[in-house]
Amino acid sequence: MTEAPVLSVVVPMFDEEEVLPLFVARLRPVVDGLGVPYEVLVVDDGSQDRTPVLLQRERVSWPQLRVVRLRANAGHQAAISAGLARARGSYVVTIDADLQDPPELIAEMLRLAQDDGLDVVYAARSDRSTDTRFKRVTAKGYYDTMRRLGAHQSHAHAGDYRLMSRATVEAVNALPEHHRVLRLVVPQLGFPGGMVTYRREERPAGSSKYPLSKMVRLAVDSITGASIAPLRLATWLGLAGFVVAMLLLVYALVGYAVGLNVPGWTSTFVVVTTVGGIQLLCVGILGEYVGRMYTTMLGRPTYHVAHDTGEAVDTGP
Template sequence: MFNEEGVLPLLAHRLRATLDGLAEPYEVVAVDDGSTDGTPARLTGLRADWPQVRVLRLRRNSGHQAALLAGVFRARGAYVVSLDADLQDPPEVIPEMLRRARAERLDVVYGVRADRSRDTVFKRWTATGYYRLMRRLVGKQVPAQAGDFRLLSRAVVAALRDLPERAPVLRLVVPWLGFPSGEVTYQRAERAAGRTKYPLSRMAGLAAESVTSFSAAPLRVATWLGLAGVAVCGVLLVVAVAAWAAGATVTGWPSLYVAVLFLGAVQLLCLGLLGEYVARIYTAVQARPAYLVAGDTADEQAGDTVGDRASGSPVELADSLR
């Protein structure tokens, strides 16, 4: 959660009623992704009468995927369910996820949005395009319209810990692992309170991160664009020689202008695509953790200070709690 003080009372009411109804031991790991509003204070108050709540505070706003990773790695249950705080994904679906996982021996159960009619037309259009692109690049194992609302078994969490990636895109990495999986459908609701934390810029960033994390196809696109540019230049060369032989050579600045613009655009596009992958290499070489834990109430209760001294990779942060 990031600046979600407005939705916390309703989230707590619905989530607690759902989890208490399971008659199972559970914990709620509330990942505070560097909130600057009253979210931390509300979480402190929430813990006073809901002992199963555990607050994991990150030192700064690390981003949605990093916060999800922190929660998944720190969770201690046999099954881990990730859920955004905005209540667009209903917590009432969790019992059905758990039932299917146990009955069918599934390691992953995806929450699939069967109806997105309450989203804007633009949101539905871009989401459809994103999942279509991801399924083409990664494979059919990526479920369409499945976001970050999912159930994972302890085996999947262990496999995620073993990955060398600094900040994997979970909605693509989890299907790629190949564990037995199923789906539970639900109707996506409107945000219960507050405003979206995923504007167009962040959605575009997630799409770019997803593509460059899982495919070298953009580099091949650059290659094909370069070949197309060479072919066009060859045609223009033949036309120029033919015009010279026919004595029809005149100053043709429009054709020259278009050719220069086309070649320049192709070169810049290719450089940009290469830059995306070089940036990923640079980030990997730096080996900075995707998130830093400022505090974990579970550590405080145990008299430990693991969260305050955490400085390694996300995998090392999680391993410290094994």
């Protein structure tokens, strides 16, 4: 019987043929040097380049490497969820393959968790000077917004590089919600946690697979998944629009009573567009929540597994 791994390293990948050999060259010495049974579970998120071929080549000489290939690109968070659902280790580390997060930190994270009895160890970026100014500003705005909306447990500059105990992983896997953002979900569980810091590095090869559109989608999922504050905002905007409409009605009635000239099409246009804009904004916010409820009720899986070199094929939650 194969010995159960103490550590699982979950790595989501999408079109990373350029950086993959560099990532393997840095990760393998780290996990080999831990002195514990381990597995490296790479979730191939429907790559269209040579990533699947390179992974199979690596498996020839690296028996601890396990590949889970999704049938289609499901997104970064879904790929991580697929890895968490299949990881077998007592501790699970999630890390991206772009080498901006140093694999060498895994040993310190595992030691901290074991010595202090921690369920979660977060890796926070203490130095983001290698990121663009736009990236730093938007990241700061994202975490500040999340905390104002009630996600007080979230850690600033702690992304998806973390170590979790088996209890934490099982708690995450038991959550029924779709489109979950793990950097917010894991802290909200409230399990005992610690933190290590590191300097974010530059990507040594390839290009980012997280464009602005995916960043916006992540922000929307984070906001609608962590708080109902936007719904309250819609309520207040609707109330403000109603108050403004009533004031304008009083103004119009008074003007008519004293014989003042009624403003022309400009004022009408302003009123109509203002009220209409508020209504459309409120409908849009409500639509985001209704959409989440709809996808949850459908119960469709967020990813489909094509094959897993470690076990039989099935579909994810």
